[in-house]
Amino acid sequence: MLEIFLIIIFALIVIAVLWAISAYNGLVRLRNLVQEAWRQIDVELQRRHDLIPNLVETVKGYAGHEKSTLEEVTQARTIAAAPGSTPGQQAQQENVLTQALGRLFAVAEAYPDLKANQNFMELQRELTNTEDRVAAGRRFYNANVRTINTKVETFPTSIIANMFGFHREEYFEVEDQAARQAPNVQF
Template identity: 85%
Template sequence: MEWFFIALAVLVVIAIIWAIGQYNALVRLRNLVQESWRQIDVELQRRHDLIPNLVETVKGYASHERATLEEVTQARSIAAAPGSSPAEQAQQENVLTQALGRLFAVAEAYPDLKANQNFLQLQAELTNTEDRVAAGRRFYNANVRAMNTKIEVFPTSIIAGMFHFTREEYFETEDPAARQAPNVQF
């Protein structure tokens, strides 16, 4: 009978150690998802900071394109607002990307603007930032996938449920054209 209680105690200790390990793995994944989202947020903020300079540069050459300039400014304000979920942020960034595409289309009609060094530099920085956002999105979504998988698989799902770990949202774009950085040929 004594061996039975010893074996039972060993099994309980092993189960507790396993549960602690699974809980800690979930916490690490949650923190990794949050960190990777913060990196996307940094790149999006960089993007949002570049846009007013771009609008001002275009405004000097194409002041009568007021509707397009206001659309970009408004889309930037909405996208830069804090507190959005990844899904809401993705939708706001889609609108901003489409507005930027229209801004670059307007710029096509102004040869002097296309040759402006400041405009070219801003365009290059924006393209670089778009690439960094895309890389951050891939990293974030990979972490979300790992977290969601860990939460859903048995028996870790028991620990996740006990400690209220929830699925994370992917940062996805809905419009296939918005999945790419604006590509403008000058």
């Protein structure tokens, strides 16, 4: 009888250890997915940041007296391109840059020659494509963040997460309330 009891205890310990190893490996896999997704967003943001100086120079040729808007875009780009930001900080910096770019495009509306300039149109198209890729990357990143956050917070995986220092990850969210509202379209 004692042997059966010891075998059952041993089997339960083996099952618990195997579960703990599986839970740990699952958390590592999710953490790596989140980090990879962030790196992809970072690549697209860098592409965006690289396009902006060319856009500013093109606009400067047509609208040189709009100096404050051009400086604002340049400053926002410099801050957004600085390394070492968390996803939340990066989101705030990108929101500021997006607002500055919106003002730059509003300035461009006042210059028909600029709007018709092939270089400006191509830069604007590239920026739009990049924005779409950032949005897709953000969705992928946030989905992975949701998955790891769920694992970190739910029992029993939360035990392993706490033991090995896994924590909730930060979402990459648009915080600009104007960007969340549907545009007003009039015909």
